[in-house]
Amino acid sequence: MSSWDKYWENNTGGEVFVSSEGQKNTELEELWRKFFHRKQNLIKKKTKVLDIASGAGSIFSSIDNSENFNLYALDGSGEALEKLKTQMPYVNVLKYKFDEYATKDIYYDIIVSQFGIEYSGKEYFRKIGELLSDEGSFKLIVHKSGSMIDKRTQQEIDCINLLNDTEFFDLAKKLIKLDNDNIEYKNVFEQFTSIEPLIFNNLSSYKNSILNQGYYGFRQLYSNQERYYKKDILTWLNNLEYEKDISYSRLLSMSKATINLQDINKIKHDLYSSGLRDVEVSDFNISRADGVLPLAWEISGNK
Numbered sequence: 001m002s003s004w005d006k007y008w009e010n011n012t013g014g015e016v017f018v019s020s021e022g023q024k025n026t027e028l029e030e031l032w033r034k035f036f037h038r039k040q041n042l043i044k045k046k047t048k049v050l051d052i053a054s055g056a057g058s059i060f061s062s063i064d065n066s067e068n069f070n071l072y073a074l075d076g077s078g079e080a081l082e083k084l085k086t087q088m089p090y091v092n093v094l095k096y097k098f099d100e101y102a103t104k105d106i107y108y109d110i111i112v113s114q115f116g117i118e119y120s121g122k123e124y125f126r127k128i129g130e131l132l133s134d135e136g137s138f139k140l141i142v143h144k145s146g147s148m149i150d151k152r153t154q155q156e157i158d159c160i161n162l163l164n165d166t167e168f169f170d171l172a173k174k175l176i177k178l179d180n181d182n183i184e185y186k187n188v189f190e191q192f193t194s195i196e197p198l199i200f201n202n203l204s205s206y207k208n209s210i211l212n213q214g215y216y217g218f219r220q221l222y223s224n225q226e227r228y229y230k231k232d233i234l235t236w237l238n239n240l241e242y243e244k245d246i247s248y249s250r251l252l253s254m255s256k257a258t259i260n261l262q263d264i265n266k267i268k269h270d271l272y273s274s275g276l277r278d279v280e281v282s283d284f285n286i287s288r289a290d291g292v293l294p295l296a297w298e299i300s301g302n303k
C-alpha cells in the first residue's frame, strides 16, 4: 500500500490541509467557491472540469453549484477516490498517476489542482496545455518553499530523523523486552538515558509530531509498565514505528514537490510553450493572529 493510500485510509475528514481544530481551511474554500461561481456565469455548456491529484475532493466539495459542471477527479490513490465517491457520487473518478495519464478523446474546459500536480514532478505542468480545450482555463494552488506547510513538513522530517539517528524505537523495545536483572538491561538503560535529553530538547512545537507522541507515550508506558502486558507496549511501539516510516516517505515526497522561485520561472516558461496564455503567478497568503503567512503559490492562466 502506498504512503498516500495509507494516509487516506486513516483520514476521516477527507481534507489534507486543516486547522489545529481539524477544520477545512476557509480561505482555500472561499477561493474555489468564488472561482467556480465566476466560471458558471461565463460558460454556457456543461463544463468539463479536471482536478489533478484531487485526494478526497477538497476542491469539488467547495463548489456550491456543482450541477453546472461535469466533474472529473484524478488521483493515484484508490483510497482517496473511494472516499471522494462516497461523499460526491456524481463525480467521475480517474485512478491514474498524472504523469502517466493520457487521453485522446476528452479535453477539459477547466483544470484545477490544490497541492497536487506538483507531486508528479515539475516537468509535468506542461501537460495542462495538452489537456485543456481551446478557450479553457486553469488555476493551481501549489506547495511553496518557505510556506507554513513547508516549514511544518521540514520540522516533521527533522523529528523523524532524530528518532532514527538515536535508535529510539530499538532502545525502547529492548527496555521493555529485557528484565531488569538481565545483564544487558543496564547497558540499554544507559544508552536510553543518554539519548533522552536530545529528544526532550527537540520536542516539536507541533504537539502531534511522531517525536512528541513517541516520547510522551513511551515515558507514560515505561513508568507504569506494571499495569500493562509487555506485548501491548511492544505492539504500541511497533505501530508508531510503522506510522513513522509511512509518514516519512509521504513527508519526503511533499518536500520534493515544493516549488521555489527558480522552479516557478521554469514552470511559467513551460506553460507558455505548451500553448497557454495569460499565465499569472502570485502568493496565496492567509491571515492569522500572528500576521499574514505564506501558504502556497497561486498559478492561473488560459488557453
Ligand SMILES: C[S@@+](CC[C@H](N)C(=O)[O-])C[C@H]1O[C@@H](n2cnc3c(N)ncnc32)[C@H](O)[C@@H]1O
Residues within 6 Å of the ligand: 004, 005, 014, 015, 016, 017, 052, 053, 054, 055, 056, 057, 058, 059, 074, 075, 076, 077, 080, 096, 097, 098, 099, 113, 114, 115, 116, 119, 120
Ligand atoms: C497533499 S494531497 C492533496 C489532495 C487534495 N488535492 C487536497 O487538497 O485535499 C496530494 C495528493 O496527490 C496524490 N498524488 C501524489 N502523487 C500523485 C501522482 N503522481 N499522480 C496523481 N496523484 C498523485 C496523492 O494520492 C494525494 O491524494
